[in-house]
Amino acid sequence: MSINLVSQIFAGGEILILDGAMGTMLADKGWRPPLLPEEMNVTAPDVVMCIHREYLNSGANIIETNSFGSNPIKLAYRGLEGKTHQINEQAARIARRVADRYGAFVAGSMGPLGELIKPLGKLTFEEAYEAYKEQALGLKNGGVDFFLIETQMDIKEAKAAVLAVKDIAPEIPFVVSFTFERNGRTITGSSPEIVAHWARLVGASAVGVNCSFGPDLAEGIVKGLYSNGGIPIFAYLNAGSPGGKNFNPEEFAKETLKLAKAGACIVGGCCGTTPEHIAYLKEITSGLKPLWPIEIKKAALASRSRLVLAGNDEPIVVVGERINVSRKSPMRDEVAQYKWDALSEEARRQSNSGASVIDINVSLPNIDRKKAMREAIEVVENACTLPISIDADEPEVLEEGLIHVSGIPLINSVTAERQKLARGMKLAKRYGACLVVLTIDEEGIAITPEERIRVAERVGLTADELNFPRNRIFVDPLTMSIAADARAGIVTLEVLRALKKLELFTIMGVSNVSHGLPERSLLNKTFLVMAAGAGLDAVIADPLDEGFYPLMKACNLLTGRDERASCFITWANSLKVKEKKAISKTEERILGPIEQMQKLIVQGDKGSVLDKAQRFLADGVDPLSLINGVVLPALEEVGKLYECGEYFLPQLISSAEAAQSVCNLVERMVLSEGGTLKDRGCIIMATVAGDIHDIGKNIVSMVLKSHGYRVIDLGKDVPLERILEEAKKGEAQIVGLSALMTTTMREMERVIKKIKEENLPVKVIIGGAAVSQSYADDIGADGYAQDALGAVRLVEKLLDR
Known part of the structure; x- marks a missing residue:
């Protein structure tokens, strides 16, 4: 496979089967947070090897290394960044040893870093590149057949990973797989069509979709990838999560079969899948011929969220x-x-x-x-x-x-x-x-x-x-x-x-x-x-x-x-x-300062809006009028643009930062004059114990702050006791809990149960990739938010503001 991944995929003339979930299988065999799943490569290699063997016995042709989160940025949380190479090499060697006995292939799993790249987050592109480079070196030395850069949310982070594997091992193929929202785009706004063209142009041997949701919702995404990729398509979706829709092995296989018929030539499972799911999938796809990639004749240019075709x-x-x-x-x-x-x-x-x-x-x-x-x-x-x-x-x-x-x-x-x-x-x-x-x-x-x-x-x-x-x-x-x-x-x-x-x-x-x-x-x-x-x-x-x-x-x-x-x-x-979207310069001069500042917040122009706000306040205007007259109406417009699909996460973050800059200015002026600010409400935010993912929580916190709420951010992997301690202070009216991993979602239920047992005067809202409204109902949460703006709407409702 390291010679020509595409020809290998189609050599046998049949659909290839990728394995299923690793984390839930490890949990069944004794793994528990705060240990990271990847630590099991060193502490319990026989357990990891056993899971690989179970998937291969179920008919998998490809197994993924247990290295999804073993990049130095995530490993640093446990003080293991110095062992990045060792953990990844060991993960690859374990998988290689088992795969060779079955004539199977080894995919070197490289998941997201857990932080967004600037300006969306704090991570620099160079830091992302170096993190992936160190991980790729370990996987290469361990003997992977190809790199599987997976569960990517941002095309820029995916590029950092791609450049890293190209530099570390130009002779080893790589595949890039993205996770999509229910609107059919990544969280940063990329459509299947965009990532398919991008993956082909950057030299990927295949492009795919994984995680996201169940296979029943992914057929349109697979069709978009297939019709624009010109390279093989991977598709491995979720079988379910606690409190969400769960597919039994037979249901999962039948839904995934539709993805194979839509163009995916490599199928498997992500969260919640087991060897039983893979066995059914192997059986139902047996004899099905894979669809060859379509030749792409047009030229493609793209931003994160806009595709331009030529020719x-x-x-x-x-x-x-x-x-x-x-x-x-x-x-x-x-x-x-x-x-x-x-x-x-x-x-x-x-x-x-x-x-x-x-x-x-x-x-x-x-x-x-x-x-x-x-x-x-x-x-x-x-x-x-x-x-x-x-x-x-x-x-x-x-x-x-x-x-x-x-x-x-x-x-x-x-x-x-x-x-x-x-x-x-x-x-x-x-x-x-x-x-x-x-x-x-x-x-x-x-x-x-x-x-x-x-x-x-x-x-x-x-x-x-x-x-x-x-x-x-x-x-x-x-x-x-x-x-x-x-x-x-x-x-x-x-x-x-x-x-x-x-x-x-x-x-x-x-x-x-x-x-x-x-x-x-x-x-x-x-x-x-x-x-x-x-x-x-x-x-x-x-x-x-x-x-x-x-x-x-x-x-x-x-x-x-x-x-x-x-x-x-x-x-x-x-x-x-006369439905003109653009405003001419002549018309712009007619806009008053309030409308100009609103427009600049909608555009996410932090520097200009802050400059105009300072000049506006220099004329003796009440600072608080900027909150109700400028910030909140502008953010309401941003919300409409986001919800109708014209704005995506990058624009949402830019607007929130512009709004926050005005809020900070108002706060400084009011306090300097001996005044006080009206408290719209206080929210405690925390990623629950055992979970080190906080991208979503950080975005929610930022957007809440831009809407005038006070946020106490406790960070990630927050113990129950720390959340209770903060809630007992009486400052906050709401506790917001986040979890990305299905294995840590149950911690949300433990926190809610304890808060209710102690009769604390707070409401609890939850969110995260695998979280759903039904799960919120099951564990007694007061609300569920799918995204940052949903969290704002929910908080407003709960506080009746």
């Missing part, structure tokens, strides 16, 4: 060019000082004006360009949800951008010179990017169409030679000024038509064509129309140019890129009813 019948991709410091502007002056307000606003305006991708060029002299690129990407990703094009001449600046961007970026650009082209393709393969190639070779810019076409042909041949898919290349035929050469536009159009026969996508900037002439906007847009007719796939342009947006709608319709004219009709109807 064939897809709309022309608009790469917004306005974030470019090569021209004098207020934005350029700000970037020189690492200030980002103007750049952030440019990203929003381009997004609202029809851009598909945002190009970033911040390469000013006399600044730290790597720092500037890193911070600019964070600002743009906060300001809008569009994919990013990274524009930098210096390789180290370009790579800095590729490291820190989320999703599938566009590299803009490299020339067709052999050495530079090979380096660009290497970077694109490593980071899962698409690549713009200029038709400039060692001889410079070719003059005739035939010469440029020959350059493009060599680009295609080089791609084939380096095993770089042609559908990841956008060739720029070059646009020269017609003021200098009257045939410049004609040459470009001829090259465009010819490139369609080379299976290479096309891109170009249009503004050069009018250089040195009057009425440039007219010439640019006219040339764009002509290029669209010649087969242009993407354009680098100014989407704020008057009339540009409707022009693109018309171009897409008239060139067959708008099926049934749906996009054009939708846009035309929007004119009639």
